[in-house]
Amino acid sequence: MSDKPRVLLIAASTGSRLRNRAFGMKLPLLGYPATNLALVAAVTPESFDISIVDECFEPVPYGQGDIALITGLTHHMPNVYRIADRLRAEGTRVVLCGMHVTALPEEALDHADAVIAGEVEAVWPEVLDDYLHGSLHPRYEGRPADLGSLPLPRRDLVNRKFYHPGEVIETTRGCPVGCGFCNVQNFYGARFRTRPPEQIEAELMEVFGPRPPQARWKEWIARHWHADIPYFIEKRLLYVMDSNLMSEPAHARKVCEVFRRVDLRWYGHVSFNVARNDEMLDLLAESGCMSVNIGFESLNQATINAVGKHTNRVTEYAECVRKLHERGIGVMGTFIVGFDEDGPEVFDRIADFALENQLETAFTLILTPLPGTRVYERMEAEGRITSRDWQDYDHGSVAFTPRNMTPSQLHWGMRSCWKRIYSLRGIRRRILRRPFVRPFFFLPINLGFRKCLRLIVSDSIWQPPAG
Structure with missing residues (x-):
């Protein structure tokens, strides 16, 4: 002892x-x-x-x-x-x-x-x-950390049996955008901080090591099934946990070059404006990017403007998805419902968009007035916050009074999106139809969310609000 x-x-x-x-x-x-x-x-x-x-x-x-x-x-x-x-x-x-x-x-x-x-x-x-x-x-x-001087995480203390077969890395902190519903900027600051690419490469090589020589059976699988599958077998998978890897394009290019040299497959969060740079899109594909998570947030440009997400242009969303799909990169889209401009029609609009544009995953979350955000301050001033139980601040509960629908409509409308998107028909339409973007990766994820669906819609786990 x-x-x-x-x-x-x-x-x-x-x-x-x-x-x-x-x-x-x-x-x-x-x-x-x-x-x-x-x-x-x-x-x-x-x-x-x-x-x-x-x-x-x-x-x-x-x-x-x-x-x-x-x-x-x-x-x-x-x-x-x-x-x-x-x-x-x-x-x-x-x-x-x-x-x-x-x-x-x-x-x-x-x-x-x-x-x-x-x-x-x-x-x-x-x-x-x-x-x-x-x-x-x-x-x-606390003070903003100098990311270049931090030691490597103590991965030896993490019980690997609990988690997915890949690894996690952080390459940046901070967010210059500062959306009204998000508290990332309040915590990490508005200044974008980066880790030195050489340090990132050293960490990845320590974690993964050089890629082993390819046996014939792996080459056969890569040729006849999909080139990614040997990476899954070798567990050379990486999740980049940054809020937005692409905030500083010059740094993002260097990090993508690191990923390409280390020779792995990865996925992470990027901003919508990555689709405006074809060179960057090509580099993403070449670096082994399987999927990106994009915060579309809303299909209403007035809402986008109101929350301060100045990078997003709703009219360009479909083109963004198309460009990523052309390069074999899946799109994990995130949407928020319950903004002041949202009425009951918003739920079908989001589900239609996800199905028509074949988003590999689509997460529809209820607007949540998190403490410290501008949304919280505004709703507090307007007397619209209805719950002080922090358990309700989970993006699945309604903790405020919506402006253009009832709390019950917001509760069940969010769940109607999930039901349409993760129905068997919805999964088939998004995943098992051309352009077939990595279905071996996204089909198990979608089937997993389909299993979660019965819990998400259960009124014994999330009690519907009155009204």
Whole structure:
């Protein structure tokens, strides 16, 4: 038994087994390790004994930590607070962090010995030093990390059996756009920060190593089935967790060159305006990009303008999807419903768009007034927020009064989109019809979401609002 102080780094879940499953946390290729905590572990001094706990997959080891750092999104916070209260009752010192804590630090302090507002890595060693000297402060201000000086994440502390067969990497932080419904800019800042490409390449080579020589049977599979399949067999798959890999095109080009040299397959988040640069699209394809997640958000340009997503042009959406499909890159589109301009017709419009343009996946989420965002501030001022239960801030619940529909219409309308898009007919129309963009990759994902559908539409898991 180690005599070092024991640190628990905990990623909290929703606290509901069924909601965890409904969100697809345990689906192949969609469950990702808590890389942010693996990075916090990397800056933790060696004088501490560290454990990373992902509560979605494993129970919190109560009674086994001296100090715990807990993180979670807004809809995780009721469960975060339950975990924190129990740990503190047992004598464990508790520090809370994350986007919600940054927005509402005083609330979080009711359940913690200390809170960290903002990024954790730069201030975490200071917090631990104060803990050792019995002088833990109630509040710490995190600082934007210098991404080039951060150590590699402690992947050795992550239980790989819980997650998809690939790896996760972060190459940038920050967002210059600042959409009204999003809290990424409030947390990471408006300045776009990048990791040096050579550091990214070194990390990927440490994780994956050189690509092995191709056996004849792999060459046969690549030639007769699909060139990607050997990469799946070799587990050379990468998810890029950046909010927008393409915010700085010059850096994005260098990163894509790194991906091409390392020789892997990857997918991640990009902005809509990537489709305006044919050279960049070609480079994406050459670098091994299988799919991109694009925040289309709305099919109404007035809404796009109102939320400040100045990169998006609704009239160019279909052309964007076509250009990506021509290069064999799938499109995972995200839409939000419940904006002030949205009426009950919005749901069929989104489903029609997803089906007609063959989006490989389409996520329709309910607008959520997350603390710290402009949407929250406006709805609070207008008296439209109807729920103060943070569990309802999960993009599947209605926590406010919509302007042009009833709360019940918004609740069931969002679910009608999912039902149409992930029906067997919808899957067939989007995935099993030309241009056939990587169906071996997207068909299992879609069938997984179809299994989630019965949970998403269940009124026992998400109780419909009145009215």
